[in-house]
Each structure stands twice: as structure tokens, then as C-alpha cells.
Amino acid sequence: MAEKVIIIGSGFSSLSASCYLAKQGFDVSIYEKNKTVGGRARQFLRDGFTFDMGPSWYWMPDIFDSFFNDFGKKTSDFYQLDKLDPAYKIFFSDDIITIGDSMDKICDEFERIEKGSAKPLRKFIKKAQDNYEIAIHKIVLRPGLSPLELVSRDTVLRLDQFFKSISQDVRKRFKNPKLISTLEFPVLFLGAKPNNTPSFYSFMNFADFGLGTWHPKGGMYQVIRAMELLALELGVKIYTDQAVTKIEVTKGKATGISIDGISVMADVVLSGADYHHSETLLDPQYRQYSEAYWNKKTFAPSSLLFYVGFDKKLQNVSHHNLFFDTNFEQHAIEIYDDPKWPEAPLFYANFPSITDYSMAPEGCETGFFLIPIAPDLKDTQPLRNKYFDIIIDRFQKLTDQKVENNILFKEDFCVNDFIEQYNSYKGNAYGMANTLLQTAFLRPKLHSKKVKNLFFTGQLTVPGPGVPPALISGKLVSELIVKHQKFHL
Numbered sequence: 001m002a003e004k005v006i007i008i009g010s011g012f013s014s015l016s017a018s019c020y021l022a023k024q025g026f027d028v029s030i031y032e033k034n035k036t037v038g039g040r041a042r043q044f045l046r047d048g049f050t051f052d053m054g055p056s057w058y059w060m061p062d063i064f065d066s067f068f069n070d071f072g073k074k075t076s077d078f079y080q081l082d083k084l085d086p087a088y089k090i091f092f093s094d095d096i097i098t099i100g101d102s103m104d105k106i107c108d109e110f111e112r113i114e115k116g117s118a119k120p121l122r123k124f125i126k127k128a129q130d131n132y133e134i135a136i137h138k139i140v141l142r143p144g145l146s147p148l149e150l151v152s153r154d155t156v157l158r159l160d161q162f163f164k165s166i167s168q169d170v171r172k173r174f175k176n177p178k179l180i181s182t183l184e185f186p187v188l189f190l191g192a193k194p195n196n197t198p199s200f201y202s203f204m205n206f207a208d209f210g211l212g213t214w215h216p217k218g219g220m221y222q223v224i225r226a227m228e229l230l231a232l233e234l235g236v237k238i239y240t241d242q243a244v245t246k247i248e249v250t251k252g253k254a255t256g257i258s259i260d261g262i263s264v265m266a267d268v269v270l271s272g273a274d275y276h277h278s279e280t281l282l283d284p285q286y287r288q289y290s291e292a293y294w295n296k297k298t299f300a301p302s303s304l305l306f307y308v309g310f311d312k313k314l315q316n317v318s319h320h321n322l323f324f325d326t327n328f329e330q331h332a333i334e335i336y337d338d339p340k341w342p343e344a345p346l347f348y349a350n351f352p353s354i355t356d357y358s359m360a361p362e363g364c365e366t367g368f369f370l371i372p373i374a375p376d377l378k379d380t381q382p383l384r385n386k387y388f389d390i391i392i393d394r395f396q397k398l399t400d401q402k403v404e405n406n407i408l409f410k411e412d413f414c415v416n417d418f419i420e421q422y423n424s425y426k427g428n429a430y431g432m433a434n435t436l437l438q439t440a441f442l443r444p445k446l447h448s449k450k451v452k453n454l455f456f457t458g459q460l461t462v463p464g465p466g467v468p469p470a471l472i473s474g475k476l477v478s479e480l481i482v483k484h485q486k487f488h489l
Contacts, residue, residue, distance in 0.1 A: 002027040003485060006257055006266040008244045008281075011039025012467055013457040014272030015227040016474025017481075019071060022234035024482050026268075030236060031257065033243035033423075037228050039272070040422055040429070041467070043221035044307055046409065048361035050219055051307045051368055053413065054429075055467050056350045057320065058214040059207045063136070063468035064223065067475070071230060078226030080217040084355060087213035088320035090185075091398045092178055098318075099182070101212050113176055120173040124183075128206035135203045143446055143462060143476045166202055167195040181328045187434070193332045196298075196435050213320060217356055220467075247271070247281045247454065254454035257281075268453045268481055272474070275444050275460035277423035286451050289444060298438060300430035300465050301335050301372035302415050306388055308367040309360070309408040314351060316399040321349045323391070325398055331372075339374030341383065347371045347391050364408075369395075375426035379415040388412070430466070431459030439464075446477045447484070455481055 005021050007014045010032040022028045036042055040054035058064075061081065068075050075081055085101035097113065100106055103125065107118035170183045184194040186204040216222040231238065246258035247269055256265040271278035276294050279287040326344035334342040350368040353360035360366040369391055392404055415427030432438050444461050448454040457477040459465040 003267040004029070004265070005268045005270060005481065006031065006264060007270045007272055008247075008257065008278065009033075009039055009272035009458070010037040010228075010238065010240075011272055011458065012041060012224070012227070012470035013459070013474040013477075014039070014270075015224070015231055016067060016471045017270060017272065017457050017478045018231045018236045018474075019227065019234055020475055020478035021270075021481060022231065022236050023071065024478070026481075028231075028236045029264075029266075030231070030238045031242040031244055031259065031264075032238065032240045033273075034421065035241055037238060037240065038221060038224040040424075041220055041224050043219065043224075044411065046411075047309060049309045049364070049366045050221075050352075050359040051366060052220040052350075052352070053305070053307070055220050056352070056368060058216060058220065058223075059466075060136070060211060060468040061214050062211070063471055067471045068226075068230070070475075071234070073230065075216075075226070078229065079222040082215050082217065082355065084213045084215055084319050086318050087208070088322060089318045090178075090182055090322045090324055093325040093398075095178065097178060097182055099209070099213075103209060106209050110179060113179055114174065117174060117176070117179060124169070124173055124202070125206055125209050128202040128204075129210055131200055132203035132206040132210070135200070143480055164199040165195045166197045166199050167193075169199040169202060170194070177328075178324075181324050184328070185322060185324075193336050196336070196433075198434075198439065201434055215319065215352065215355060218358055219352060219356070223467075244273075244281060247278070247451075249282065249286050249451055249454075252286075252450070253452040254448075268455065268485065270455045270457060270477060270481065272457045274423045274425055275456055275458065276425035278456060282451065286448075288448060288450050294425060298336070298433040298435050299375045299426060299428045300433045302375040302377070302418060302424075302427045303413075303429040304371040304373055304384060304387055305413040306367075306369040306391075307411045307413070308369065309410075310365040310367055310403060310406045311363075311408050312365065312403075312406050313363060314354070314365045314367075314399070314403065315401045317349065317351055317354065319350065319352060319355045321351070323347050323349065323394060323398060325394060335372060335374045339377065341377060341387075342371070342373065345371045345373070345387065345391070349391075349395065372429075373415075375415065375428040377415055377427075379427070384412045384414055425460075432465065434464050446473075446480055453484075 004027045007018055007030045010030050018028045042053045044051040044053050083101055087099045090097040110117040110121050174180055186208055187194050187197045242259055244257045248256045254269040324346055331342050331346045334340055348370045351365050353366040418424040418427040446461055455477050457473045463469045
């Protein structure tokens with residue numbers, strides 16, 4: 001009889017783990033509280049418009065490739081992938097920077113802004129590429145069990161990069177504030193202030209400039225669909241609309257889950273739900289981390305999101321757009337140092353229907369707007385409306401067009417929804433930030449140290465926030481489970 005694994009939640013990390021475990025011969029069942037699979041990567045459909053509700057950037061295509069390759073498949077078996085050109089535009093108050101689909105185009109753009117900046121950019125990205133190779137092919141593939149995992153010839157030679165920040169590294173090479181913001185944005189949006197993020201994380205810049213920005217036709221949800229199809233093909237059973245209310249423990253060992261008082265037995269329980277929430281499903285004596293522990297941690301931002309249907313095609317924008325026409329540093333302070341609703345927020349806008357006509361009715365545009373905000377803020381409808389008016393007003397000015405009378409509908413999503421729909425701690429959108437003290441073995445563990453046969457996966461654990469790390473997290477935890485179960489048989 002195959003050992004039975006129950007997985008709580010059906011986001012990227014859960015689906016990834018389910019595939020690896022099923023391939024190893026486990027009997028795997030997923031229980032998802034919402035009506036559809038995907039966790040935070042859900043889809044919203046309305047009147048012919050298609051919205052990705054969560055992740056919308058497809059970075060690090062190599063990670064997706066290697067996931068499907070592990071099962072003898074290719075991404076192209078499931079979805080069409082297009083490289084975006086431009087990758088994105090950044091709107092400043094007095095200029096627009098266009099990030100093209102090759103280093104040559106990006107260097108030309110840097111030169112336009114700051115004479116002589118192409119050479120230091122190529123050097124910076126070369127170093128970022130070396131870090132990427134080490135990070136992706138060595139460090140992140142380790143389960144975060146011991147500090148020794150980080151010790152290798154490659155990391156020792158780069159030790160200074162763990163104690164220097166990205167901000168120091170960037171500002172040493174570039175003086176123009178626009179270029180600095182362009183190079184610092186990946187870490188800000190993904191989880192920490194640039195001056196608190198180790199310089200080693202510049203590998204994100206290689207992911208951005210070196211590997212480019214891609215789009216799966218039909219949106220990011222196609223990746224979830226692909227993983228769901230693969231899981232089902234491997235024999236995984238998926239149950240939606242099933243909110244787990246308890247993780248059952250007998251004599252210090254996880255024995256299954258309970259859904260509204262009905263027990264479902266298992267040999268192993270793996271939670272891909274929010275880590276803090278997962279521990280609240282345990283009796284207090286079995287929790288590894290106290291409320292004080294979680295409260296002290298630095299969380300990546302939450303988000304105020306708007307899903308907007310426009311009745312016309314928009315001008316002067318690309319698929320991905322960043323609006324940095326206000327003070328970058330000030331917004332970072334209002335997220336991390338002095339958490340409050342931002343005075344003048346940076347924001348991101350995504351119009352996938354510009355490159356993918358399937359995502360909006362003919363002659364219309366699908367719009368997704370995101371303002372990064374501190375987690376745990378008071379979230380009210382009047383505040384949401386106020387910020388929508390702020391960004392639409394700026395959007396119109398910066399892109400030189402009127403759109404407010406072309407809105408067919410708008411839906412919003414914020415802190416309260418993250419908590420209610422995803423059980424997300426303090427309404428965080430991206431998990432825990434990548435600070436030095438929250439890297440690798442210093443993150444919450446994949447394996448419970450108090451309960452046997454209980455494991456965790458996802459962006460609050462190893463290796464960290466974002467979609468590619470979530471795929472890797474699923475793989476790492478499946479390897480731990482396989483090892484653990486073999487050892488204990």
C-alpha cells in the first residue's frame with residue numbers, strides 16, 4: 001500500500017510537491033479551501049476579460065523548464081511562451097525608461113540616461129549572472145537545515161556580498177537616481193528594502209535583464225493549469241472547497257487532517273498554506289514558532305490590487321509598466337520602517353491584452369494595478385477608492401490619455417482579502433522578506449521539529465518569495481519527505 005500524503009492548499013509550491021511525491025509512488029491528495037486551485041495565483045474572469053489575480057511576471061524561465069523536464073515534459077506541451085519586448089517601461093515624472101529584450105538594448109537605454117553607464121552595467125550584470133548560477137544551481141536547492149549548506153568555495157569567495165547591501169553595490173556604480181531605482185526595484189517589490197537586502201540577491205537583476213520577461217499566452221494561470229493537469233496525470237487527487245480546520249496529531253505524530261470535524265487520515269501531512277496559519281491548525285503545544293516570533297519577522301509587502309476592464313485600447317503603455325514618478329525611498333520607508341498608507345505611492349500596471357489579445361474582448365483592455373503597501377494596515381473601502389483615484393489621475397497624466405470614463409468595471413483586493421481568502425499572516429502578499437537574517441537556514445523550517453511526519457512548503461519557508469522559489473520549495477520538501485519516510489520505514 002502506498003503511503004498517503006495530504007497536502008493543504010494548492011498554490012505553486014503545493015502543486016509542485018504533489019507532482020514530485022506522486023512520481024515517487026506516494027498516494028497524494030490536495031485539499032484547497034477555495035473553489036479553484038492555484039492559491040494566490042487565481043484567475044478572475046468577467047465579460048470576456050481575463051485577469052491574473054496574483055503573480056503576473058514570468059521570470060526565470062529556466063526554473064519552469066526544469067520543473068516540467070523532471071517529468072519528461074516541456075512547458076510548450078502545456079502553454080505558449082512569448083518573450084516580451086519591451087520587457088517593461090518605467091515612468092518617471094520627466095522621462096520614460098524602456099527595458100528591452102536584450103542586454104544591448106538595455107545598455108543603449110542606460111547610456112541615453114547616463115553617459116558611460118553601459119560598461120558598469122555589463123560588469124554588474126555579469127556578477128549578477130555568476131550569483132544566479134550559484135544561487136539557483138547550488139544554494140536554493142538545499143533544504144535550509146544547516147548553516148553549512150551555505151558554505152562552499154563559491155559562497156566563501158563572495159562572503160562580502162552577504163554583508164553588503166544591493167543598495168551599496170548599485171550606488172557605487174551608478175549615480176543617476178533613475179538608473180538606481182531601475183536596478184533596485186526587483187528587490188523592493190519582492191520583499192525588502194534594497195539597503196537591507198544582501199548584495200548577493202543581485203541575481204534578481206540577472207533574472208530581469210539577462211533572462212528577460214516572458215508571458216504565457218492566456219496569463220500566468222496557464223502555468224497553474226499545466227501543473228494541475230500534470231498532477232492529475234500522475235494520480236494526485238484534488239479536492240476544492242475544502243477548508244482544513246485542524247492538523248491531527250497523535251503521540252507527537254501527524255496522523256491526518258480534520259475538515260469541519262470529519263477526520264481524513266494520512267501518513268504524512270504537508271501544508272502549503274500560509275505557515276503561520278498552518279501552525280494555528282495545531283494544538284498550541286505542537287507549534288514551533290510563537291506569535292512573538294512571527295511578529296518580529298520582516299514581511300514582504302501586502303498589495304492593494306485593482307482589476308479594471310477598459311472599453312478601449314490604451315495608448316503609450318506596454319504589457320508591464322512601473323510608475324516611479326514619486327519618491328522611491330519614501331515609499332520604501334512607508335512599507336518597512338514606518339508602516340502606513342503611502343503619501344505618494346509607486347505603483348505597477350499590467351495590460352496583458354496589449355500583447356495577448358485573448359485576454360480582453362476586441363477593442364478593449366485588461367488592466368491590473370498594484371500598489372505595494374505594508375502588511376497589517378487598516379483596510380477600508382473608502383481608502384481603496386481614494387488610492388484608485390490617486391493612481392488613475394497620475395496614470396492619465398503620465399501616459400497622456402483620458403481613461404476614467406472608459407472603465408467598464410473595477411474590482412479591488414487588499415489586506416482583508418489576503419487574510420480572508422488565503423489565511424495570509426497580516427495580509428502579506430509575498431511571504432517573508434529576503435533579509436540577511438531571513439535567508440536559507442534562518443527561515444521557518446520545511447520540517448516540523450515538534451511533530452513527526454509534518455512538513456511545510458511555500459514562500460514563508462525555504463527558499464523564499466516569488467513563483468520560481470515556490471516551485472523549488474515544493475521540490476525540496478518532497479525530497480525531504482522521501483528521505484524521511486525511507487529512513488523511518
